[in-house]
Amino acid sequence: MKAMVSIMLLSIGLASLHGQKPHGLVVKDSGKICLADPVNETYMIRTRNNRIYLPLTLDKKFRQNGLKVTFEGTIDTASLKNVRLAGFPITIEKMKKQ
């Protein structure tokens, strides 16, 4: 039993090392919140290395233009084959003000 648990934990550890979940790519990064569309109040995150993420949901307290944050989330890569993007749509799982 102990061995089985060890194998399972090892597998989980390996999976997280590669940053892959069954349905997407795990991202851990930091960046600045930017207002993308003032009319519909949508925001994007621009990171220091100029990657752009589009949070599919963003808590109200983080909706501030220029706010610096660290975040963790998942990109559903399977749904991005035949699209045009302005940034990567990301489901935010954790976010903190810097």
Place this chain on the structure above:
Amino acid sequence: MRSLVTILVPALILGGCTSRTPREKAIKKVEDYDQAIKKDANSPALRAADSTTINFKFDSLEMQSIPQQTLREIADEASFKNLLTTEKELLSHWEKIPGFKSYANLQITDTTSPVIRRCGAFDRAPDDAERVPAARGMRSISLDFYKYEVPVAFHIIANRKGEGNKGDMNQRIADQIAILNSHYSKFNISFKLVSTDVTTNDSWFNTATKAVSLSALKEMTKTLSKNPEKVLNVYTTNSPVLGESTFPWESDKGTSMDYIAINYNTLAGGPGTFIGGKYTGGKTLVHEAGHFLGLWHTFEGGSAYCNSTANNGCGIGDQVDDTPPQKICYFDGCDLNADSCPTPGNDPVKNFMGYNPDNCMTEFTNGQGDRMKLTIIKYRYYLVTNPI
């Protein structure tokens, strides 16, 4: 004198019998080419050969050139139509590559299935995609013969505040159709607006996209779709992705889920306030129409997350030979010197099938045009206006 006449008259008669008119010469070329293709297409040895041999053989069968004028003159000839039929049948033989699972680790032996291919490049695709040939070295007569028209039904989705339907949407849609036509006309592909409707629905406006809510998307398309087996249905919403589309080889083809959805701000004449005004030129629908007609991203290569190290775009890319390999996508700027792959050629940042901002996107290549035309013949033949 009499002896001269005796010699000349039979010579003239004989000469007249043996020399062919340009029309007759063209018909002969068409018949010879048709027979050559059929012979090789039916050859068990060639069907069993490896893909390099098949490609080499069919590359060598390129038909001798016929002036465009003469080509038009013989368009109604039975032999010409026979050749078009042969090419159409051959195109339908392009199939999935058995055992092929990803772009990486491709084994040439995977491609030894009995299919006929006439292109110079390995036309490799993921196992969930049908293949169409890449364009290198291949000119089939079909490419220059057919004309295509895409009927378009626009569905404007707005929220209860009216967002999504403010301003002169009819003018923006007319401008958008004109932009599509200006970039596709060189491939004999045109777009024609057939209807426009407006629906107010907050849920569809905000969530009807694969990235957010597949159920809302299905509900919207099922409710509004018009003749998807013949018509391109375009939805404008507030999607977080700029645009999304259906590939022609997907099982959704011809159903209500055969569609294009774009963020309404990206329609021609969009506001400068949306993402810094980078997407006001109507290029998103040009890009998505490319997907609808079978084009991949120029940085295609196994991972849509284009900055991922898993990306293999330098190796195989978009399966079009005249778009240089590109490994990463660009959301900003228009750096003509960008070169993400060691293979020859800078990244095609000006290509419509990349992610650069609208003011950078200006071109399709001839290879992409050929790929779209062949895709239409194979998968969306209903768009052909002069079918055989």
